[in-house]
Amino acid sequence: MERTAGMRAEEAVLRVRDVTKSFGGAAALKGVSADFLPGEVHALMGMNGAGKSTLVQILSGVLSPDSGHLEIGGHTPRNPRQARRLGVSVVPQRRELVMTLTVAENIMLGDLPTSGPVVRWRSIRQTARDALHALGLEIDVDAVAGDLTVAEQTMVEVAREVRRGGRVLILDEPTACLGPEAATQIRELVTRLRDSGVAVVFISHHISEVLGLADRITVLRDGRVTWSGLAKETDERGLVRDMVGRDVVSRRPARTAEPSEVGLSIRRLCQGRFIEDFDIEVRRGEIVAVLGPAGDAQSRLFDLLSGRRRPESGTVSIAGRAIRSGSIDRSLAGGLRCVTGDRRRLGLIPGLTVDENLLLAQDRLDRRKLHRWGRLAERAAPLRDDYRVVSLVRNPPVEQLSGGNQQKVLLAKWLGTGPAAVLLEDPTNGVDVAAMAEIHTLVDALAAEGVAVLLASSSAEEVMRLADRVVVVRDGRRVAEHRVDDITRDELIATTLGGALR
Numbered sequence: 001m002e003r004t005a006g007m008r009a010e011e012a013v014l015r016v017r018d019v020t021k022s023f024g025g026a027a028a029l030k031g032v033s034a035d036f037l038p039g040e041v042h043a044l045m046g047m048n049g050a051g052k053s054t055l056v057q058i059l060s061g062v063l064s065p066d067s068g069h070l071e072i073g074g075h076t077p078r079n080p081r082q083a084r085r086l087g088v089s090v091v092p093q094r095r096e097l098v099m100t101l102t103v104a105e106n107i108m109l110g111d112l113p114t115s116g117p118v119v120r121w122r123s124i125r126q127t128a129r130d131a132l133h134a135l136g137l138e139i140d141v142d143a144v145a146g147d148l149t150v151a152e153q154t155m156v157e158v159a160r161e162v163r164r165g166g167r168v169l170i171l172d173e174p175t176a177c178l179g180p181e182a183a184t185q186i187r188e189l190v191t192r193l194r195d196s197g198v199a200v201v202f203i204s205h206h207i208s209e210v211l212g213l214a215d216r217i218t219v220l221r222d223g224r225v226t227w228s229g230l231a232k233e234t235d236e237r238g239l240v241r242d243m244v245g246r247d248v249v250s251r252r253p254a255r256t257a258e259p260s261e262v263g264l265s266i267r268r269l270c271q272g273r274f275i276e277d278f279d280i281e282v283r284r285g286e287i288v289a290v291l292g293p294a295g296d297a298q299s300r301l302f303d304l305l306s307g308r309r310r311p312e313s314g315t316v317s318i319a320g321r322a323i324r325s326g327s328i329d330r331s332l333a334g335g336l337r338c339v340t341g342d343r344r345r346l347g348l349i350p351g352l353t354v355d356e357n358l359l360l361a362q363d364r365l366d367r368r369k370l371h372r373w374g375r376l377a378e379r380a381a382p383l384r385d386d387y388r389v390v391s392l393v394r395n396p397p398v399e400q401l402s403g404g405n406q407q408k409v410l411l412a413k414w415l416g417t418g419p420a421a422v423l424l425e426d427p428t429n430g431v432d433v434a435a436m437a438e439i440h441t442l443v444d445a446l447a448a449e450g451v452a453v454l455l456a457s458s459s460a461e462e463v464m465r466l467a468d469r470v471v472v473v474r475d476g477r478r479v480a481e482h483r484v485d486d487i488t489r490d491e492l493i494a495t496t497l498g499g500a501l502r
């Protein structure tokens with residue numbers, strides 16, 4: 001049943017009417033209408049695969065609707081270039097900056113002012129500085145993009161798009177995997193954009209964030225709008241019902257198991273300024289979280305534990321046996337499974353099907369060289385079921401899955417291989433509220449089976465829900481440790497930001 005609130009459609013800068021879109025005969029959007037108003041933050045919400053990204057691709061001219069239409073100031077864009085010229089810009093999840101160029105060069109890319117054959121560098125830097133200042137951003141225009149934090153990279157992309165005349169700015173999960181401080185900075189930027197008259201389209205799976213930030217919310221389910229209205233007219237429970245169709249409960253289970261032997265031990269690990277003399281011990285059946293500002297220790301920890309990179313010094317042991325560092329095979333053979341937070345770059349193999357990706361890790365461990373095609377679907381089926389991987393067609397190339405479903409494939413691929421210890425980097429990155437609850441239950445179950453779980457999460461909520469202990473890291477060093485039962489979420493965030501050693 002569709003619930004809608006009154007709209008000022010005549011003021012809309014971007015209008016969508018009855019849009020449908022199918023892939024391979026299966027409908028991803030089934031008659032979606034929405035209006036996007038200047039000076040409003042309009043959140044798109046919905047479960048994984050509900051159709052949010054498909055709608056965004058239609059808004060930005062990447063895809064054409066099968067039927068229905070889209071209108072910006074009386075025009076219908078036919079491709080991304082036209083959409084951009086009409087003022088519609090997308091800041092995607094994957095950063096699109098040229099990482100080797102400076103902030104100023106990135107902001108001005110494609111629009112470098114020249115005098116004859118000479119590029120006017122001073123003017124470039126000044127214009128870029130003005131573009132950042134107009135949005136209240138203090139970022140060094142001479143910094144190289146690759147040296148910025150993820151939040152700063154998002155800010156630079158936003159400044160570039162606004163300077164190019166973006167009137168409708170679509171931000172696709174801009175706070176995913178950001179720590180509390182960086183996420184707040186992005187939300188403040190969104191508010192400033194809104195106040196300057198931009199129509200902001202904001203995608204997020206975080207309900208409290210959306211309720212605190214959005215003026216209007218449109219909820220999609222299975223390609224249809226199930227609710228659209230003012231944020232103040234709904235609440236968490238209403239949104240969950242509109243997204244999922246039922247209530248979702250996620251509770252921390254009582255963990256009564258006595259501490260058992262050490263499952264994963266890290267001793268005096270060092271890697272540049274990112275990891276300094278890092279010690280941690282995780283017992284079998286325990287979940288220990290590492291929480292710190294995004295971009296530093298967590299991804300280095302992944303590189304070192306997975307064997308992608310050799311540490312400068314220090315040891316990693318599983319059940320008392322040291323693993324030879326710098327070798328992915330040794331790390332796997334030792335029983336350690338590392339689930340990356342960067343599924344696009346490191347996690348999944350595009351071009352291979354969902355089932356192949358699901359079985360890749362298992363086959364590598366079994367040294368299985370050839371798939372028996374007939375058995376592939378049968379072997380993958382339990383993993384698909386346990387992790388509720390949903391796709392429109394049965395077994396598409398993995399990149400055609402929605403983002404949240406790709407994340408489920410990544411988790412299933414590694415956690416289905418009987419690990420002794422795991423490192424989970426932002427395990428619920430991009431997944432919807434129902435899948436998040438299910439993944440948390442699966443992680444609880446891993447711990448209950450005696451796996452040592454090390455969780456590198458940017459989300460304080462996730463740490464509070466899953467972990468027994470949390471280690472706070474800043475500048476590569478451990479600055480505090482808490483039992484989760486002894487601390488509130490707000491105290492945890494405060495120690496992450498200012499963290500005194502306790």
Ligand SMILES: Nc1ncnc2c1ncn2[C@@H]1O[C@H](COP(=O)(O)OP(=O)(O)OP(=O)(O)O)[C@@H](O)[C@H]1O
Nearest residue numbers: 023028048049050051052053054392401402403404
């Ligand atoms: N190019 C494509 N080919 C085939 N199917 C596709 C393609 N793009 C999207 N789909 C399918 O369309 C459906 C909607 O996907 P979409 O990415 O829009 O969902 P979403 O709401 O953005 O999900 P998420 O929250 O997981 O990002 C999914 O079932 C997805 O597998």
